[in-house]
Amino acid sequence: MISVRDIHKSYGSAEVIRGISFDVEPGEVVCIIGPSGSGKSTILRCINGLETYQKGDILIDGTRVDPEDKSIKAIRQRVSMVFQRFNLFPHRTAIENVMEGPVYVMGMPRAKARELAASYLDKVGLGDKMDSYPDNLSGGQQQRVAIARALAMQPEAILFDEPTSALDPELVGDVLGVMRQVAEEGMTMVVVTHEMGFAREVADRVLFLEGGVIVEQGPAGEVLRNPQELRTQSFLKRVLNPL
Amino acid sequence: MSEALARASAYLPVLLEGVWVTIAVTVLSLLVSTVLGLFWAILGWTKVPAFRAISRTFITVIRGIPIIVQLFYIYFVMPDIGINMTAFQAGVIGMGIAYSAYQAENFRAGIEAIDRGQIEAAQSIGMSDSLIMRRVILPQAFRIALPPYGNTMIMMLKDSSLVSTITVAELTRQGQLIAASTFDNMTVFTLVAIIYLIMALPLTYLARQLERRYKKT
Numbered sequence: 474m475i476s477v478r479d480i481h482k483s484y485g486s487a488e489v490i491r492g493i494s495f496d497v498e499p500g501e502v503v504c505i506i507g508p509s510g511s512g513k514s515t516i517l518r519c520i521n522g523l524e525t526y527q528k529g530d531i532l533i534d535g536t537r538v539d540p541e542d543k544s545i546k547a548i549r550q551r552v553s554m555v556f557q558r559f560n561l562f563p564h565r566t567a568i569e570n571v572m573e574g575p576v577y578v579m580g581m582p583r584a585k586a587r588e589l590a591a592s593y594l595d596k597v598g599l600g601d602k603m604d605s606y607p608d609n610l611s612g613g614q615q616q617r618v619a620i621a622r623a624l625a626m627q628p629e630a631i632l633f634d635e636p637t638s639a640l641d642p643e644l645v646g647d648v649l650g651v652m653r654q655v656a657e658e659g660m661t662m663v664v665v666t667h668e669m670g671f672a673r674e675v676a677d678r679v680l681f682l683e684g685g686v687i688v689e690q691g692p693a694g695e696v697l698r699n700p701q702e703l704r705t706q707s708f709l710k711r712v713l714n715p716l
Numbered sequence: 717m718s719e720a721l722a723r724a725s726a727y728l729p730v731l732l733e734g735v736w737v738t739i740a741v742t743v744l745s746l747l748v749s750t751v752l753g754l755f756w757a758i759l760g761w762t763k764v765p766a767f768r769a770i771s772r773t774f775i776t777v778i779r780g781i782p783i784i785v786q787l788f789y790i791y792f793v794m795p796d797i798g799i800n801m802t803a804f805q806a807g808v809i810g811m812g813i814a815y816s817a818y819q820a821e822n823f824r825a826g827i828e829a830i831d832r833g834q835i836e837a838a839q840s841i842g843m844s845d846s847l848i849m850r851r852v853i854l855p856q857a858f859r860i861a862l863p864p865y866g867n868t869m870i871m872m873l874k875d876s877s878l879v880s881t882i883t884v885a886e887l888t889r890q891g892q893l894i895a896a897s898t899f900d901n902m903t904v905f906t907l908v909a910i911i912y913l914i915m916a917l918p919l920t921y922l923a924r925q926l927e928r929r930y931k932k933t
């Protein structure tokens with residue numbers, strides 16, 4: 474359903490995405506791994522129309538992602554995003570954060586949206602924190618609210634940009650657990666992550682990015698257990714044995 | 717001393733008439749400056765280069781001209797091009813326009829202080845620019861802009877005395893008139909000063925409260 478075709482993107486004279494192509498099928502979970510600065514966030518942001526790209530096409534079920542075009546709003550309702558730094562609206566409670574899209578973007582009646590939001594907050598294990606403000610939630614709880622906010626748009630796919638990188642280690646598990654559950658329910662997901670365990674167990678496919686190109690890709694088990702490329706091997710060695 | 721008090725209480729009714737005008741000028745021009753300031757700030761935030769240029773130019777020009785000169789301009793020059801106003805109207809509009817530049821700067825600072833991630837999160841759930849402005853940016857920008865807004869109210873209360881120069885019969889003007897006929901400068905202006913202070917005190921308190929309430933987050 475997501476089709477990325479030969480994308481090129483530059484900031485000024487620096488080309489940070491240098492021809493990336495991949496497809497994501499409905500229900501598939503694709504993990505993107507790679508060193509810092511390799512362009513992982515950039516490619517996700519291009520898919521969500523948060524960045525422009527100079528060359529190539531990104532298609533969501535055949536509709537081209539064009540940040541400058543009106544169609545982008547409809548595309549974003551179909552493809553949600555979860556950010557590294559959560560980006561919850563600090564002036565609204567957890568449930569209001571989740572209701573915001575359904576009420577103001579989808580035009581759902583408040584009562585119905587509240588019900589929907591409550592069910593998603595329950596799902597991410599925060600049924601008892603609905604009326605808390607983000608400031609009063611832990612990072613892990615905030616990120617789970619952010620996931621509920623993305624889910625409440627009833628999207629066809631969700632993009633995750635390092636959703637656990639800003640969390641204290643003991644809070645990572647809860648968030649990954651929710652993501653795994655969402656994946657098992659059949660959500661199409663593209664996940665940028667350094668959590669190799671999650672990639673190995675949940676991802677259908679892994680892409681290894683370096684220097685703005687896909688160096689290696691394939692089924693999660695193969696790429697992570699038995700990488701063919703030297704650069705993938707040395708990257709994995711570094712992540713798995715940091716010292 | 718008691719003689720001075722007797723004179724003071726004789727002046728008081730006339731000065732109190734001026735107080736009401738001062739309050740009216742302050743409140744109305746505060747309103748004008750807030751609406752207009754918000755307008756300039758939003759215009760400066762849009763992606764349209766012409767809008768941004770207009771907003772920036774206006775703010776620069778207004779900030780570069782003394783408020784008294786702006787008031788003179790509106791009250792004395794506008795009639796030459798067929799726009800006639802009472803002194804009171806000219807005072808409110810002049811003060812409103814002059815202060816809209818400061819309000820705009822304040823609101824702009826509030827808008828710019830908002831994390832880009834907020835806008836991206838709003839975009840990622842499909843919000844339009846105007847919805848993002850209304851639901852995400854302005855509510856947060858207001859919180860940031862409120863403490864300085866309290867100070868602006870105090871400044872405007874005091875600067876409303878400037879409209880005395882275009883014959884608006886507010887507190888300062890009434891004081892001048894009494895002083896001119898009685899030569900009792902000491903009593904009159906002491907009284908005027910005290911009355912301003914009394915009006916400013918609740919605003920100062922309010923500004924402190926706003927600061928305490930909204931500065932920490």
Ligand SMILES: Nc1ncnc2c1ncn2[C@@H]1O[C@H](COP(=O)(O)OP(=O)(O)OP(=O)(O)O)[C@@H](O)[C@H]1O
Pocket residue numbers: 484489507508509510511512513514515516
């Ligand atoms: N707004 C920008 N302006 C200029 N260069 C940028 C901008 N955003 C990203 N870059 C550059 O683009 C490259 C790719 O950045 P990107 O954020 O996609 O990397 P990443 O793989 O997500 O890294 P990390 O793991 O650190 O998040 C980097 O070299 C970065 O410095």
Ligand SMILES: [Mg+2]
Pocket residue numbers: 513514515634635
């Ligand atoms: Mg990144």
